Amino acid sequence: MTGKGPNILWICTDQQRFDTIHALGNNHIRTPNIDKLIATGTAFTRAHCQSPICTPSRASFLTGMYPSTIHACMNGNDRWAEAAPLITKTLADIGYDCGLAGKFHLSSAMAHEPELRPKDDGYRCFWYSHAPHQGIGKGNQYTDWLASIGQDYKKLKKKYGYIPAKWHQTTWCADRAIEFMKEERKGPWLCSVNIYDPHGPFDPPQEYVDRFDVESLPEPLFRESDLEAQERLAAVNFQGKAKHPTYPDAKLTLAKYWAQIELIDENVGRMLDALEETGQRENTVVIFTSDHGEMAGDHGLNKKGCRFYEGLVRVPLIFSWPGRVEQGLRSDALVELVDIAPTLLDMIGPPVPVRMQGQSLLPILDARAEPDKHRDFVRCVYYKVLEGPESFATMIRTREHKLVNYHGHEMGELFDMTRDPHEFENQWDNPEYAAIRFDLMKKSFDALAFAVDTGPPRVGRY
Numbered sequence: 001m002t003g004k005g006p007n008i009l010w011i012c013t014d015q016q017r018f019d020t021i022h023a024l025g026n027n028h029i030r031t032p033n034i035d036k037l038i039a040t041g042t043a044f045t046r047a048h049c050q051s052p053i054c055t056p057s058r059a060s061f062l063t064g065m066y067p068s069t070i071h072a073c074m075n076g077n078d079r080w081a082e083a084a085p086l087i088t089k090t091l092a093d094i095g096y097d098c099g100l101a102g103k104f105h106l107s108s109a110m111a112h113e114p115e116l117r118p119k120d121d122g123y124r125c126f127w128y129s130h131a132p133h134q135g136i137g138k139g140n141q142y143t144d145w146l147a148s149i150g151q152d153y154k155k156l157k158k159k160y161g162y163i164p165a166k167w168h169q170t171t172w173c174a175d176r177a178i179e180f181m182k183e184e185r186k187g188p189w190l191c192s193v194n195i196y197d198p199h200g201p202f203d204p205p206q207e208y209v210d211r212f213d214v215e216s217l218p219e220p221l222f223r224e225s226d227l228e229a230q231e232r233l234a235a236v237n238f239q240g241k242a243k244h245p246t247y248p249d250a251k252l253t254l255a256k257y258w259a260q261i262e263l264i265d266e267n268v269g270r271m272l273d274a275l276e277e278t279g280q281r282e283n284t285v286v287i288f289t290s291d292h293g294e295m296a297g298d299h300g301l302n303k304k305g306c307r308f309y310e311g312l313v314r315v316p317l318i319f320s321w322p323g324r325v326e327q328g329l330r331s332d333a334l335v336e337l338v339d340i341a342p343t344l345l346d347m348i349g350p351p352v353p354v355r356m357q358g359q360s361l362l363p364i365l366d367a368r369a370e371p372d373k374h375r376d377f378v379r380c381v382y383y384k385v386l387e388g389p390e391s392f393a394t395m396i397r398t399r400e401h402k403l404v405n406y407h408g409h410e411m412g413e414l415f416d417m418t419r420d421p422h423e424f425e426n427q428w429d430n431p432e433y434a435a436i437r438f439d440l441m442k443k444s445f446d447a448l449a450f451a452v453d454t455g456p457p458r459v460g461r462y
Contacts, residue, residue, distance in 0.1 A: 004095070005348035006321060007284040008190040009177070009271060013264055014054065014103065014199040015304065017293030018045070018314040020261050024330070028217055029258045033269035034318070037288055041320025042329040042365050048378040048397065049292045049337050052304050052312045053385040054105045057291040057337065062086045062106070064341030064356040066381070069453045072106070073383035080106045080118045083453075084355070087341040088190060092122030094350060095187045099125035101176035102169070102194035114139030123192075127176040131196050132169040133157075142172045162203045165263060170195050174267035178274040188283075193271070198260035198294070200303065208259035209252075217251045220297030221311075221422045227300055229426065236406050237382075237391040238305030250297045257296060281322065285347065288318040289337065299423075306382040308395040308404050308413070309423055313380045319343075325365045333374035334399065335361060355453055379447055396444040403440035414440070 019026055023035035024043060037043075050060040051067050059072030063084040067073050070083040088098045100123045109115045109130035117126070129135075129142035136143045136153060143153045146167060156163050165171060177193045197204075222245055230242035268288070275281040293312045295301040304312055317335065319325050324347075338358035345352050346360040363369035380395040392407040402423070404413040414427040414437050427433040 005188050006324075007181075007188050007280055008091075008096075008287070008344065009181070009193070009275070009284055010190065010287045011193045011195070011268060011271070011289070012058075012287075013195050013197065013261075013290040015292060015294045016198050016261060016264075016290035016316060017296065017311045018047070018316055019311070020198075020258060021316060024316075026258075028212070030211070030262055031265040033265045033272060034288060034316075036272065037268070037286060037318050037320045038328070038330075040322055040327050041286070041318055041325050042327075042331055042371075044317040044331045044333065044335045044361070046332055046378075047289070047315055047317035047335045047337065048313050048380055049290075049315055050379065051381055051385065052292045052306070052308065053382065054291050055107070056381070056383075056385060058105055061289075061291075061337040061340050062088070064338055064352075064358040065453070066338060066357055066379070066451045068381060068383060068448070069357065069451055073381070073385060075385045076108045076110065076387065078108060078111050079116045082119060086118065086121050087344060088122035088192065089118075089120055090122070090345070090350070091190055091348070092124075094348075096122075097183075097185050097187060097189040098123045098192070099127075099177075099180040099189065100192040100194065101127040101129075101173045101180070102192075103130045103196055104128065104194065105130060109134060125176075125180055127173075129169055129172070129196070131199070132163065142169050145172060157203075160206070162205050165205045165208075165266075168205065168263065170197050170260075170263050170267050174270050177271055181271070181274055181280065182278055195264055195267075197264060198257050202253060202256040202260065204256055204259035204263055208262050209255055211262065212255040212258065214248055214251045214255050217254050219247070220245050220250055220254075220299075221424075222298065222300055223424050225424065230300060232411055233307075233406070235389055235391075236306045236393070236409065237386050237389045238301065238307060239303035239386070240301070240305075242300035244300060245297050253302070254296060257294065285319065285321040285325075285344075287340065288316060288320075289340070290315040291337075305386060306391040306393050306406070308380055308382075308393070308397075308402070310421075313395065313397075319361070319365055321347075321365075326367050326371075329364075329371055331364055331374075332372040333364060334376070334378045334397070335374050336378050339374075357451060377443060377447075379444070394444055394448065396440055396447065398440070401436055401440060403437065403444065405441070405444065 051057045056067035071081040113135040342352040342358045342360040346362040377398045382393045402415045415423045
């Protein structure tokens with residue numbers, strides 16, 4: 001079957017928090033190409049992932065279902081559970097030619113090199129590289145490419161301390177995407193560009209770091225009380241212990257993190273240029289997002305784990321389709337990454353499956369609905385995801401408040417997001433917030449119950 005509908009360029013970075021784009025308020029970073037996407041499309045400024053860790057988040061937005069529903073809660077699972085079709089498989093079945101460049105991470109990249117793919121993920125082209133340094137000689141097609149041009153990843157890293165931009169995995173991902181987009185074909189295509197950066201170890205090419213005046217960069221969000229707050233959560237899994245930010249190291253780390261995003265932005269520009277050069281831009285939906293954020297020193301924490309601060313659970317989400325998506329719109333609606341898959345189906349035409357739990361964003365994108373209202377609340381979960389303490393937690397966030405339950409523990413978190421947007425003052429034990437705490441707990445419990453997949457549709461009487 002030859003499909004009809006727009007092409008889809010779906011760019012997903014790894015560990016990029018929401019406040020890393022110039023056009024959305026970060027005056028220290030240069031992202032002219034992502035800014036261009038915002039100018040020609042719609043940016044959702046309150047988009048939240050469904051887990052602060054890679055695998056459950058990616059499984060969720062690729063299926064339009066919550067991680068707990070599709071048995072994809074762990075980051076080291078041996079294989080994909082095949083509990084729901086991926087959106088790429090659904091689109092391939094209606095005639096889309098699908099390709100991927102970069103990481104996938106629906107199953108462990110450590111147990112198998114490369115990781116085991118689903119039985120049918122819909123991808124015809126699959127240029128796999130989980131991380132630039134992982135699986136060398138064992139299915140990492142990026143490092144295989146380096147070898148094919150006479151380069152060696154480990155030797156380059158030893159020589160420079162980083163990988164130069166022209167040989168960087170981010171550039172390689174964009175190269176493969178451009179190659180895929182330029183292929184001759186009759187029907188539409190979808191290309192997943194899954195860049196590993198700005199994930200640690202924060203080692204961008206030095207010239208990108210040198211662009212920053214490190215001393216002028218902002219300090220992480222931190223108060224002395226954060227150390228005590230994190231000590232109370234010591235039994236809850238996180239990648240590293242909280243510590244007092246030290247300077248200039250904390251600012252230099254931020255510069256390196258942002259430098260990786262500037263390299264990503266340059267390659268976003270290369271892909272957009274390729275669409276223009278081949279006459280495909282007007283018929284291509286471009287999505288830019290990330291699987292989760294990064295603490296980046298906030299509250300004394302770096303990396304990720306079982307926490308739900310905005311820097312970790314709030315991510316970029318941009319849709320751009322000239323002439324079809326509202327241009328220059330900044331939507332303040334509460335949205336989830338689980339909403340991407342039903343949005344794509346709504347754009348293209350096939351009915352959204354009943355068991356798909358996301359809610360289409362198309363009414364906002366094409367101006368049929370109020371731009372700042374989509375959901376009453378968003379949810380994010382952590383269920384035994386990383387190695388270490390087996391932690392379980394759920395987050396629910398409305399416009400005004402955020403509640404976090406650390407299941408199996410007495411303590412939790414309740415933040416007044418209007419009065420305390422940087423989440424310093426935990427109101428969990430404040431009697432003045434007791435009614436709000438109860439209301440959010442009920443909403444969270446109800447949402448968890450309603451998210452259960454009840455199985456195939458009922459037939460006949462029972």
